[in-house]
Amino acid sequence: MFGLSDYATAIIFFVLIILLTLGITAYASMQNKSTSDHYVAGGKIKGWQNGLAIAGDYLSAASFLGIAGAIALQGFAGFYLSIGFLVAFLVVLLLVAEPLRNLGKYTLADMLTARFNMSSIRSAAAVSTIAISMFYMIAQLVGAGALIQLLLGIPYAYSVIGIGILMTIYIVVGGMVATTYIQIIKAVLLIAGSVVLVLIVLANYSFNPFALFNAVESEIGSTALHPPAPSSITASLDVISLNIALVLGTAGLPHILIRFLTVPDAKTARSSIVWSTWIIGLFYLITPVLGYGAALFVGQDAIRAASPEGNLAAPQLASTLGGPILFAFVSAVAFATIIAVVSGLVLAASSAFAHDFYTNVIRNGEASDSEQFRAARIAAIGISVAAIVLALPLQGANVAFLVALAFAVAASANVPVILLTIFWRRFNSTGAVAGMIVGLVSSVGLVILSPLVLGEAAIFPFERGSPALISVPLGFLACYLGTVLGGRGAEREREQGLQIDYDEIYVRSLTGLRPEDIDQETVQRPTGH
């Protein structure tokens, strides 16, 4: 579908991005000297840097390619993803970010075990972190393989393996420092690429968005500008379920949450949220221009011909409006987007494996710093290989909705436990483990029973397969029932040293004070905090 010279230019851009990111990784390796550097960049990232890096982690291929395609083909229904992904940030900011930063160290499990002194909690949190990150990573790899095959003509399997090798190198060599810089560069490239595309589209309408919408109405039809009319109760509940997953899921995504552990204090965490919310919001706000622009200039038939899900709408739009150079640039931006996001996911998943399973469960917290560092790097290789092997047979799956499913699992397995650990005094370890297991099993199970996997034989009727409407309440219910019916009760767990006193958790989660801050005789300002 694209000419040979398009490939040549695109390959030059891809190679430039690979060289740039490898250069950054080499530079970052000089700062990647200890376990803390590897997991959280030593907690030394600046607010604006972390803000851009959060945007980089968050604006995945699903956002850039998936939403543009969804709006091009489905109209307003695709814009739900934009709105949901953004408003979800409020859940993170208002309810989760600061308590997590205040209680945590390297991983999500660290925050939960700040309260529950038990390896079963740590293991359950590690399992759900790895499951969610894998789900998300496979979605990105599947999208990347399809993208590169169509853009460059490289077979799917080679593309997936190639990206897999790159993400392994970034993390093993450069750790969190490299990931952070790669996310920042990728965020800047993605914004630049999107703004250029939007300006070229709008230039055709005298920079008047209303003229663009008028053109959509006359050439595509007014149905593209509003949500589809209610058809059946199942379809309506499907939409509700998708939106619940979108708004709650972000607060349970490990690779986003660990970004708040890379900054030195709560004030910096807030400043990074200000940066990321503006960048992410402005990006999502212009997605309709990308999507409708593609529908108008490329045509819905041509978009479907290239990819039935519309995943190539943005590069196709670049090719139509800007020729080979812009096509090559936008394709390279999509490529940078994918490698940056998968590297963040490898870091989250391998930290959960190495820090939570190896160091704290298997070695009982007694591994030396160099042993932990080595374990983190070996885990990164293992996680990458597993993700590649799982992505290879899944060619042709829809990127945007695969990611939405990762959100559903995060919303069901992690969010109830995170919220109740912070806010519920009576919560106990049985409830926490039950909540994570039930949330994980029910969300993944319902996806398997949905049309996405079983097709015609589906038992769970939601077309988009989002299980959140059922699995999120189940996650909360399991937390509640586990606490009330099972186990020792919060009081007895405290007496046995299995749970830290809630007064401590409450004060620490709100203030960020550490035990050493108040256990002192004089009014000295604690250092390094």
Added chain:
Amino acid sequence: MDSHRNQEWVAVERTSAFQEYSRKRKAFLIPATIFFLLFFMGLPLLAAFTTVLNGKAVGPLTWAYIYGIAQFFMTWIMMHLYVNRANKWDALVERARQEVAEEKGR
């Protein structure tokens, strides 16, 4: 846990500064969270069960788009409201820490 450690945290919790911080935080967060969740779910609920958002609002823009774009501004405004408040609450945390330290110094 040893009770000595617990008392340290209870002491922080009892300071007037922490009480004020905790009260102000709840007074903002509870209504804010309820509001933004309802405001967010309002769009898919209205769109999934009615067609009231399908009409034109401004020029070619439908009410669905107006509502959707309003969510962006709601998010940005809410984010700044929270960050401004939280940055002021930091002073209360510092005061609570000092109150406890002075208490012990006595």
